[in-house]
Amino acid sequence: MSFAFSISQEKLVEIRRVLHQHAESGLSEFWTTAYLAKELSEAGFDVKVGHEIFDVSKRMGLPDEATQQARLKAALEQGADPEWIARMDGITGLVVDLRPDLPMHTVLRFDIDAVDVDESSEGDHLPAQEGFRSINAGECHACAHDGHATIGLGTALELLRYKDQLKHNIRIIFEPAEEGSRGAAPMVSAGVVDGAKYFFSAHIGVNARQDHELVCGTQGFLATTKFDVEFFGRSSHSGADPHEGKNSLLAAASATLNMHAIPRHGHGNTRITVGRMESGTGRNVIPSYAKLLCETRGETTEINDYMFEKAKLVIEHSAAMYEQDCKITVMGQAGCAVSDRLMIDLVKTVSEDVPYFHRDLLIEMGQGFGTDDACAFIQAVQKQGGYGTYAQIGSSLPVGHHNQRFDFNENLLQPSVELFCRMALAMDALD
Ligand SMILES: [Zn+2]
Numbered sequence: 041m042s043f044a045f046s047i048s049q050e051k052l053v054e055i056r057r058v059l060h061q062h063a064e065s066g067l068s069e070f071w072t073t074a075y076l077a078k079e080l081s082e083a084g085f086d087v088k089v090g091h092e093i094f095d096v097s098k099r100m101g102l103p104d105e106a107t108q109q110a111r112l113k114a115a116l117e118q119g120a121d122p123e124w125i126a127r128m129d130g131i132t133g134l135v136v137d138l139r140p141d142l143p144m145h146t147v148l149r150f151d152i153d154a155v156d157v158d159e160s161s162e163g164d165h166l167p168a169q170e171g172f173r174s175i176n177a178g179e180c181h182a183c184a185h186d187g188h189a190t191i192g193l194g195t196a197l198e199l200l201r202y203k204d205q206l207k208h209n210i211r212i213i214f215e216p217a218e219e220g221s222r223g224a225a226p227m228v229s230a231g232v233v234d235g236a237k238y239f240f241s242a243h244i245g246v247n248a249r250q251d252h253e254l255v256c257g258t259q260g261f262l263a264t265t266k267f268d269v270e271f272f273g274r275s276s277h278s279g280a281d282p283h284e285g286k287n288s289l290l291a292a293a294s295a296t297l298n299m300h301a302i303p304r305h306g307h308g309n310t311r312i313t314v315g316r317m318e319s320g321t322g323r324n325v326i327p328s329y330a331k332l333l334c335e336t337r338g339e340t341t342e343i344n345d346y347m348f349e350k351a352k353l354v355i356e357h358s359a360a361m362y363e364q365d366c367k368i369t370v371m372g373q374a375g376c377a378v379s380d381r382l383m384i385d386l387v388k389t390v391s392e393d394v395p396y397f398h399r400d401l402l403i404e405m406g407q408g409f410g411t412d413d414a415c416a417f418i419q420a421v422q423k424q425g426g427y428g429t430y431a432q433i434g435s436s437l438p439v440g441h442h443n444q445r446f447d448f449n450e451n452l453l454q455p456s457v458e459l460f461c462r463m464a465l466a467m468d469a470l471d
């Protein structure tokens with residue numbers, strides 16, 4: 041059966057480019073949320089935004105107030121609908137239901153946030169060449185979430201045609217702040233996947249780096265904890281009274297080196313990174329404050345917990361050595377989930393009807409890279425007896441994800457909409 045599209049590939053490219061141009065970092069996707077909400081509500085969806093879909097008590101890693109205000113102002117200046125902005129009440133992301141009158145059953149999930157990267161302005165970078173480079177400095181769709189949001193919007197609109205023949209509700213989640221693993225937990229806590237039996241999400245690229253390739257399920261995600269560390273010491277004159285000072289820079293440096301020296305775990309992969317260190321005010325002043333931005337990862341939640349616990353020990357003892365007070369703030373967290381066989385088989389079967397995906401480039405189970413916040417949704421669905429999978433949609437890539445020159449092959453947009461629609465209908469047909 042061929043799929044009758046109501047949204048053309050050209051239109052999807054147009055949507056993708058508009059979203060790309062308005063790249064917004066996690067928890068600040070004001071323009072993006074308002075744009076998607078407006079499109080979907082005009083199509084007839086009852087769009088849910090704000091507190092109903094996001095438990096702010098579980099929110100981590102919110103940018104500071106000044107940054108949020110500046111980004112909100114920019115979104116309004118860039119034409120975000122003030123009515124939707126008001127309804128969002130400072131919360132980004134949205135949820136729509138195909139049949140809210142029927143029991144909760146199938147969930148499709150798309151992430152919408154950008155990466156904290158300054159997009160390349162070089163002429164051979166397509167978005168720069170074609171004039172849709174990010175207009176927000178330091179925010180760039182370098183992880184293909186502009187593609188994901190486009191596919192999500194396209195899928196929602198195409199599925200409207202099937203609304204009357206559905207047996208259950210199909211919910212479409214547009215998740216904010218996937219980067220830093222900050223969006224899923226508050227949404228799960230607000231109950232957005234309560235009662236769901238089947239969950240499907242996908243990422244463009246990851247380890248599927250060929251056009252027409254499709255990876256049906258993913259394993260090997262790493263659980264992660266993102267955290268900030270602050271050291272509070274005492275400043276003094278470095279010539280006259282160095283003995284009076286309590287050097288926060290040294291505590292941070294000691295903690296950094298020793299966190300990287302935590303013994304690896306024998307039962308699986310681990311990672312640790314101190315990605316940023318800030319300290320000091322001048323050459324002749326003993327630094328009284330230092331801040332570290334860190335993350336741990338592990339092949340299982342237990343192994344990640346091991347890394348985080350060891351990191352805390354190192355931080356506390358580094359603080360003690362240099363007579364510091366210290367504060368550790370968790371900024372984001374994600375577990376890991378393995379895709380279910382039942383769902384992998386379903387993707388495999390369904391994709392046979394999408395000619396874009398080549399049979400010889402079909403992989404049943406692929407490896408994740410790093411972490412994806414989709415795991416929090418999959419785990420929640422699995423915990424209530426359901427099934428989930430996280431696919432990888434193949435694309436040739438000029439450079440890897442999170443690079444300022446990242447881009448993907450737009451030809452995958454319409455076939456991906458078809459894949460999601462067919463998956464949604466196939467899941468709806470299950471009990
Ligand atoms: Zn990413």
Ligand SMILES: [Zn+2]
Pocket residue numbers: 183184185218243
């Ligand atoms: Zn991503």
